[in-house]
Amino acid sequence: MIKITKRAELPKTQEALINAAAIIFSIVCAGLVILILGYNPIKIFHQIIVGALGTEMRIQQTIIKAIPLLITSLGIAIAFKMKFWNIGGEGQIMMGAFGASLVALNIPSTVPSVIALPAMAGAAIIFGGLWAFIPAFFKAKMGTNETIFTLMMNYISIKWVTYLQYGPWKDPVSQGFPKIANFEANAILPSLFGVHIGWIIALVLVVIVYIFMNHTKKGFEIAVVGQSLETARYAGMNINAVIITAMLVSGGLCGLAGMIQASAIERTLTRALSGGYGFTAIITTWLGRLSPPIIMFVCFAFAILIQGGAYLQIALLVPAAVADMIQGVILFFVLGSEFFLMYKVGFERKSAKKEVA
Amino acid sequence: MQSNIAIQMKNISKTFGVIKANEDVNLTVLNGEVHALLGENGAGKSTLMNMLSGIYSPDSGSIFIQGQRVRFNSPKDSIALGIGMVHQHFKLVDVLTAKENMILGQKGSFFTKGKELSTNVKEISDQYGLDINPDKKVYEMSVGEKQTLEIIKVLYRGATVLIMDEPTAVLTPQEIKKLFNIIRNMKEQGCAVVIITHKLNEVMEISDRITVLRKGKSIATVETDKVDISNLIEMMVGKKVDLAIEKKIIENKKPLMEVDGIHVINSDKKVALENISFTLSGGELLGVAGVAGSGQKELCETIAGLTHADKGRIFFEGDNIIGRTPRDIIRLGIRMGFIPEDRLGMGLVGAMDIVHNIILKDYQNQPGIFLKRAECAKKATKIVEKLDIQTPSIHSPVKKLSGGNIQKVLLGREIDSDPKVLITAYPVRGLDIGASYKIYDLLNEQKANGVGVLFIGEDLDVLIDLCDRIMVLCHGKITGIVDPSKVTKEEIGLLMTGGSIGQEADA
Numbered sequence: 001m002i003k004i005t006k007r008a009e010l011p012k013t014q015e016a017l018i019n020a021a022a023i024i025f026s027i028v029c030a031g032l033v034i035l036i037l038g039y040n041p042i043k044i045f046h047q048i049i050v051g052a053l054g055t056e057m058r059i060q061q062t063i064i065k066a067i068p069l070l071i072t073s074l075g076i077a078i079a080f081k082m083k084f085w086n087i088g089g090e091g092q093i094m095m096g097a098f099g100a101s102l103v104a105l106n107i108p109s110t111v112p113s114v115i116a117l118p119a120m121a122g123a124a125i126i127f128g129g130l131w132a133f134i135p136a137f138f139k140a141k142m143g144t145n146e147t148i149f150t151l152m153m154n155y156i157s158i159k160w161v162t163y164l165q166y167g168p169w170k171d172p173v174s175q176g177f178p179k180i181a182n183f184e185a186n187a188i189l190p191s192l193f194g195v196h197i198g199w200i201i202a203l204v205l206v207v208i209v210y211i212f213m214n215h216t217k218k219g220f221e222i223a224v225v226g227q228s229l230e231t232a233r234y235a236g237m238n239i240n241a242v243i244i245t246a247m248l249v250s251g252g253l254c255g256l257a258g259m260i261q262a263s264a265i266e267r268t269l270t271r272a273l274s275g276g277y278g279f280t281a282i283i284t285t286w287l288g289r290l291s292p293p294i295i296m297f298v299c300f301a302f303a304i305l306i307q308g309g310a311y312l313q314i315a316l317l318v319p320a321a322v323a324d325m326i327q328g329v330i331l332f333f334v335l336g337s338e339f340f341l342m343y344k345v346g347f348e349r350k351s352a353k354k355e356v357a
Numbered sequence: 358m359q360s361n362i363a364i365q366m367k368n369i370s371k372t373f374g375v376i377k378a379n380e381d382v383n384l385t386v387l388n389g390e391v392h393a394l395l396g397e398n399g400a401g402k403s404t405l406m407n408m409l410s411g412i413y414s415p416d417s418g419s420i421f422i423q424g425q426r427v428r429f430n431s432p433k434d435s436i437a438l439g440i441g442m443v444h445q446h447f448k449l450v451d452v453l454t455a456k457e458n459m460i461l462g463q464k465g466s467f468f469t470k471g472k473e474l475s476t477n478v479k480e481i482s483d484q485y486g487l488d489i490n491p492d493k494k495v496y497e498m499s500v501g502e503k504q505t506l507e508i509i510k511v512l513y514r515g516a517t518v519l520i521m522d523e524p525t526a527v528l529t530p531q532e533i534k535k536l537f538n539i540i541r542n543m544k545e546q547g548c549a550v551v552i553i554t555h556k557l558n559e560v561m562e563i564s565d566r567i568t569v570l571r572k573g574k575s576i577a578t579v580e581t582d583k584v585d586i587s588n589l590i591e592m593m594v595g596k597k598v599d600l601a602i603e604k605k606i607i608e609n610k611k612p613l614m615e616v617d618g619i620h621v622i623n624s625d626k627k628v629a630l631e632n633i634s635f636t637l638s639g640g641e642l643l644g645v646a647g648v649a650g651s652g653q654k655e656l657c658e659t660i661a662g663l664t665h666a667d668k669g670r671i672f673f674e675g676d677n678i679i680g681r682t683p684r685d686i687i688r689l690g691i692r693m694g695f696i697p698e699d700r701l702g703m704g705l706v707g708a709m710d711i712v713h714n715i716i717l718k719d720y721q722n723q724p725g726i727f728l729k730r731a732e733c734a735k736k737a738t739k740i741v742e743k744l745d746i747q748t749p750s751i752h753s754p755v756k757k758l759s760g761g762n763i764q765k766v767l768l769g770r771e772i773d774s775d776p777k778v779l780i781t782a783y784p785v786r787g788l789d790i791g792a793s794y795k796i797y798d799l800l801n802e803q804k805a806n807g808v809g810v811l812f813i814g815e816d817l818d819v820l821i822d823l824c825d826r827i828m829v830l831c832h833g834k835i836t837g838i839v840d841p842s843k844v845t846k847e848e849i850g851l852l853m854t855g856g857s858i859g860q861e862a863d864a
Contacts, residue, residue, distance in 0.1 A: 215727055215728055216726050216727055216728060217720050217721075217723070217726060217727070217728055218726070219728075220713070220716065220720060220728050223706075223709075224706055224709075224717065227706045227707070227708055227709065228703075228706055228707070230703040231703055231704060231705060231706050231717070233663060233683070233703075234661075234663065234683075234693070234703045234704050235704075235717045235718055236662075236682065236683035236684040236686075236687050236718075236721065238682075238684075
């Protein structure tokens with residue numbers, strides 16, 4: 001007979017221990033699956049690391065993967081802090097990229113980068129923010145379910161960009177190939193140390209979002225609304241305004257990630273631009289416990305998995321899905337460990353044992 | 358004698374982390390007796406009873422039921438041995454009928470046998486003198502009826518030992534009388550009844566023996582007719598406590614707030630408040646009595662600007678405040694502290710520390726976009742010291758504090774802002790004697806400073822002792838504003854159920 005009782009309080013060290021155990025279990029478990037698939041798990045893990053960090057160029061590639069993931073995660077963290085389950089990062093990235101492209105494709109190539117890039121970023125933030133504003137507005141006014149709403153908005157945005165790519169924005173000089181015209185040089189993010197400057201933006205944002213969430217009045221209001229709507233109401237907060245502002249910021253950050261991808265990676269707008277970062281960011285945000293500095297490390301670790309997974313495919317002809325699976329297993333175990341943080345599990349021999357006194 | 362013992366708990370200990378909730382506790386309850394379990398909040402009463410009902414299991418010690426040693430692994434085991442618990446917050450499904458609620462979670466056939474069940478219910482009702490309509494839906498029931506249903510539910514499951522947690526907290530004086538008759542009936546039928554309560558005069562009235570717990574230890578078990586209230590308090594608190602509630606009359610009171618003809622329709626489109634008019638003066642403590650859900654919450658929220666009034670005006674210092682935002686009303690100096698049943702839901706954020714909970718009402722007046730924690734930390738330290746709040750530090754989450762300390766944080770915050778009007782709903786809800794008196798003192802202090810205090814209370818004895826006037830609400834209407842020195846508790850009880858004192862006098 002298994003017996004489950006609620007834990008009273010857990011010391012920090014034990015909490016860390018359970019978390020560490022979860023990660024170890026997830027690696028072991030992922031290893032078992034790899035073994036079943038007929039590969040040597042140790043070799044696979046080794047190759048993931050080699051593929052992600054083995055050479056300077058690979059490290060650069062890993063960082064490039066980490067940048068959109070990190071910025072999107074920061075955006076999602078703000079929404080999650082409010083217990084607003086924004087799973088529309090994917091769509092907000094797309095709409096941000098769309099906003100940036102709208103600027104990039106319509107300004108003359110003579111406009112200097114110092115004007116073009118901020119204008120693109122501004123447009124991206126506004127479009128991403130507005131895309132998140134729509135579900136926030138309906139949640140605030142009508143109490144709609146934000147999870148379904150933000151999810152559905154993803155598909156709309158992807159179809160919208162697909163339509164542009166195959167229709168009105170199709171590049172006339174691409175000889176019928178469905179692609180949007182490449183950006184001019186003034187709309188491309190410059191590089192520093194071999195990686196586009198998105199990494200600097202991401203690091204600055206970690207600091208800004210940390211300060212925003214922990215040291216500003218708005219951040220405080222977001223946290224209170226997330227904890228208790230009634231309390232927020234009793235404290236005289238305008239809850240609808242808090243929800244809408246938070247989502248504008250959340251969506252705006254995701255939109256900025258879209259601009260960076262469009263400008264520095266794709267150098268145009270494509271329907272595959274969001275690349276699943278909006279969904280992976282949900283995992284990293286959660287694993288990072290909504291804390292920007294932790295999220296930064298988690299995102300880098302996930303970027304290693306993404307980059308390493310891509311390398312596996314090329315070097316060992318192992319499907320990159322193996323890396324996806326490892327991500328899933330890690331999330332499963334870490335979320336599962338929450339149960340052990342809250343409850344104690346013990347064993348009892350019999351139920352209702354009666355003894356004669 | 359041996360066979361007469363219903364429950365014996367011997368040397369029970371239970372720790373949660375570093376907290377010793379129970380330490381070597383002994384409790385013996387006889388068949389056919391009403392046994393009161395007394396103790397301040399955090400004394401370990403609930404922990405002890407949770408072990409008896411199988412929710413927790415003791416770390417050490419043994420439990421004997423009717424002479425047999427038992428170990429419970431779940432509440433099911435305890436129910437099987439005839440122990441039934443009536444919780445303070447009813448565990449009923451609103452949309453189901455009385456009898457449907459009774460068979461919930463019970464083993465039995467797939468189909469419910471309606472008729473047979475009704476007969477069973479009737480048998481139990483007759484046996485114990487309970488009065489219930491088995492086909493009535495729970496949401497149509499009064500609080501008293503719901504409690505009766507809880508009791509029948511437990512008896513239907515074959516309980517011979519009944520544990521009641523704060524059973525009178527939500528009842529009117531008339532309903533309490535009924536409940537006590539039921540308890541006496543059960544006692545005559547040979548049941549053992551354990552009753553947990555804070556109200557000492559009720560303990561004196563209903564119980565045969567009393568066990569007092571203090572700081573997790575059992576202090577003594579005494580026979581009720583051999584002690585008086587002051588003995589009991591001394592045992593509970595560990596020292597002598599002055600029981601008199603002070604009431605100072607402030608002369609030359611000036612009207613501060615005038616409520617004029619307020620109508621409120623709540624979210625269910627029902628009339629929550631109807632034609633409410635009264636005046637609150639500075640230096641006055643105006644009590645509000647009424648059965649739970651008579652419009653108290655709506656009244657508080659309307660004054661605080663949180664609920665929209667469909668009609669009527671509220672004048673504060675000459676201006677109509679209806680239509681102002683809650684933020685404006687807070688700035689005007691009208692402060693409200695509402696203690697909901699879970700103590701945390703409104704007013705405080707459980708996961709945040711004392712500092713952040715104090716910032717909650719202050720931050721909006723801070724200039725700039727950043728939170729200024731330093732001042733609030735000072736304020737938090739001051740409040741903690743002044744109100745003697747027991748907390749490891751000002752940075753521990755408030756949900757980790759005991760109920761009394763949580764309430765002190767809330768009240769301390771509202772008082773600290775130098776309010777002109779203080780609305781306080783159920784500030785002593787669930788508090789022990791020491792903490793309650795501390796809160797009464799604080800309210801009196803505010804009154805002496807010229808604050809108009811609106812006190813929404815549960816315990817009529819306290820309302821009578823503490824307040825300058827008492828306004829009685831029933832179904833959202835004022836049924837009377839009385840001078841507490843001129844009415845009895847029973848008369849207020851009548852007003853609470855919609856009667857009038859005049860009728861009483863005629864009868």
